[in-house]
Amino acid sequence: xxxxxxxxxxxxxxxxxxxxxxxxxxxxxxxxxxxxxxxxxxxxxxxxxxxxxxxxxxxxxxxxxxxxxxxxxxxxxxxxxxxxxxxxxxxxxxxxxxxxxxxxxxxxxxxxxxxxxxxxxxxxxxxxxxxxxxxxxxxxxxxxxxxxxxxxxxxxxxxxxxxxxxxxxxxxxxxxxxxxxxxxxxxxxxxxxxxxxxxxxxxxxxxxxxxxxxxxxxxxxxxxxxxxxxxxxxxxxxxxxxxxxxxxxxxxxxxxxxxxxxxxxxxxxxxxxxxxxxxxxxxxxxxxxxxxxxxxxxxxxxxxxxxxxxxxxxxxxxxxxxxxxxxxxxxxxxxxxxxxxxxxxxxxxxxxxxxxxxxxxxxxxxxxxxxxxxxxxxxxxxxxxxxxxxxxxxxxxxxxxxxxxxxxxx
Numbered sequence: 310x311x312x313x314x315x316x317x318x319x320x321x322x323x324x325x326x327x328x329x330x331x332x333x334x335x336x337x338x339x340x341x342x343x344x345x346x347x348x349x350x351x352x353x354x355x356x357x358x359x360x361x362x363x364x365x366x367x368x369x370x371x372x373x374x375x376x377x378x379x380x381x382x383x384x385x386x387x388x389x390x391x392x393x394x395x396x397x398x399x400x401x402x403x404x405x406x407x408x409x410x411x412x413x414x415x416x417x418x419x420x421x422x423x424x425x426x427x428x429x430x431x432x433x434x435x436x437x438x439x440x441x442x443x444x445x446x447x448x449x450x451x452x453x454x455x456x457x458x459x460x461x462x463x464x465x466x467x468x469x470x471x472x473x474x475x476x477x478x479x480x481x482x483x484x485x486x487x488x489x490x491x492x493x494x495x496x497x498x499x500x501x502x503x504x505x506x507x508x509x510x511x512x513x514x515x516x517x518x519x520x521x522x523x524x525x526x527x528x529x530x531x532x533x534x535x536x537x538x539x540x541x542x543x544x545x546x547x548x549x550x551x552x553x554x555x556x557x558x559x560x561x562x563x564x565x566x567x568x569x570x571x572x573x574x575x576x577x578x579x580x581x582x583x584x585x586x587x588x589x590x591x592x593x594x595x596x597x598x599x600x601x602x603x604x605x606x607x608x609x610x611x612x613x614x615x616x617x618x619x620x621x622x623x624x625x626x627x628x629x630x631x632x633x634x635x636x637x638x639x640x641x642x643x644x645x646x647x648x649x650x651x652x653x654x655x656x657x658x659x660x661x662x663x664x665x666x667x668x669x670x671x672x673x674x675x676x677x678x679x680x681x682x683x684x685x686x687x688x689x690x691x692x693x694x695x696x697x698x699x700x701x702x703x704x705x706x707x708x709x710x711x712x713x714x715x716x717x718x719x
Contacts (some may be wrong), residue, residue: 344427345370347420349533355436357469358404360547362540363435366394366420367533374424375633382418382432383410392606395540396420396433404439414438438469449558451476459513467554468547474555475503475525478563479516489566491521491714492559494552494585494593496528496578498600500536503527506575511698511707519711522563524555528577541580541604548581549588556592568719573597573710575696576627579618580604586614595682595717597710600694602627602635603645613649613682617713618642619706621692622670629688642673642686650679660687660703668692668703685713 348367356363370376380388380396387408389399396418400408407414414437421430449465454475461476482490493516497506503525507513512523528537529548540548552572559565572582572593579601586596587608595615620638622629631637636644646655655673662669670689678684687704689697699705 341372342424342426343371345374345376345422345424345429347422347429347431349431349433351532352431353434353436354532355438356402357438359401360468361397361401362547363388363396363398363416364433365531365533366390366396366422367531368394368422368429370422370424372424376422376424379421379423380418381421384408384416385418387416388418393604402437404437407437449474449555449562460507465554465558467551470529470547472529472551472554473503473527475507475527476559477507477513477516477523477525479513479520479522481517481520482522482563484564486564488520489564489569491519491569491571492556492563492565493521493523493711493714494555494570494572494574494582495523495525496539496572496574496581497525497537498574498576498578499538501528501575501578502537506578509696509698510575511705512711515707515711519715521569521711522559522565524559526551526555539574539577539581539584541577541584549584552585553589553592566719567592569594569714571595571597571714573599573617574601575599576601576694583608583616586610586616590614594719595714597713599696599706599710600624600627602638603641604635608648610648613679615649615678615682615684615713615717616642616645617685617687617710618645619687619689619697619704619709621689621695623691623693626694638688642675642684646675646678646684649675649682649684650677651675651682651684652677655684655686660689662690663703666691666703668697670703681718683717 345368354364378390389397409416416435419432421428449463451461451463454460454462459480463476464471464473495506495510507525528539530537570593572585574582579598582596582598583603585593587605590610590612597617599619629638655675657671657673660670660672668689668691673686675684697704697706
């Protein structure tokens with residue numbers, strides 16, 4: 310039997326999006342201990358071979374207690390639970406060499422969740438399908454959105470699934486231009502869309518001046534919850550392959566500087582940016598996070614990665630002070646700076662509240678880092694879980710992040 314604790318009220322595929330549903334403990338009546346409930350309705354799951362993620366357990370406990378997840382059943386030894394509700398194959402499944410008890414690529418397990426007193430359980434069947442494609446990804450197909458000359462809707466196939474992203478190419482871009490363009494990945498938050506991120510992030514206007522190309526990947530929809538998400542809590546997920554496939558396609562299709570590729574995101578998109586730094590530092594020059602947190606259980610970048618982090622003290626989704634699902638943000642930023650070999654103490658200056666909206670705060674710069682991998686930390690006093698655009702705070706996230714990226718020597 311395999312066991313691991315995970316947080317109650319998790320109704321998503323990543324730790325941060327789980328917290329976003331939150332809820333108030335005021336809804337718990339008296340001291341009644343109610344049973345936890347597994348919310349999954351799709352109990353027969355199909356996954357392509359070589360995909361490590363089988364499915365995600367979605368569970369809720371009205372008492373907001375930590376739950377223990379157990380994997381039992383005929384094929385339990387083929388699976389593990391690293392956290393965040395995700396059920397992973399111990400080794401990527403191979404259709405040609407199945408390891409289930411009947412050797413027929415049909416794996417049977419039972420998932421149980423318990424608060425120590427009450428429990429709930431469901432039987433799941435995971436069927437591994439053959440990947441007959443010659444490669445894990447295919448070239449993207451892009452079409453203009455309406456009459457736009459700059460914005461395209463794109464799809465590509467990776468790990469046997471059709472994935473989408475929106476592409477923004479500034480009007481002045483030309484394949485014949487003398488200087489290669491930078492590339493920015495902008496990642497939406499939990500249960501958001503790529504098109505929404507394009508609208509609120511504010512990067513296109515800056516792109517027209519600075520000349521960088523922008524990719525807005527679309528997160529997959531969880532079968533368990535129906536919410537769009539990023540798999541940020543476990544290593545080597547299909548989302549990583551998706552990002553790599555987008556990067557490869559754009560590098561082949563446009564004149565892009567491989568030493569100036571950046572990633573930034575909102576909420577779980579920010580968490581995904583940290584994941585890209587942890588696992589693909591050789592392909593991403595620097596990262597940014599707005600209202601996100603690092604949810605990887607461990608992180609060992611192949612090189613120091615510069616980072617800019619913007620957070621609100623009033624964030625109720627990814628709490629500034631930390632929670633069972635994320636480190637205190639001060640600790641996260643300090644740990645990243647330490648990993649980059651920066652000075653032990655950053656230099657802090659005030660961000661003025663120029664319009665009286667209580668959105669001022671502090672900027673802490675960590676310098677003296679290895680390979681110039683500096684870290685900038687913007688903490689805004691009155692901001693919640695949002696993307697500041699200069700009207701809802703005294704920091705414009707898009708301008709601040711691009712200024713940080715632009716100051717990095719390739």
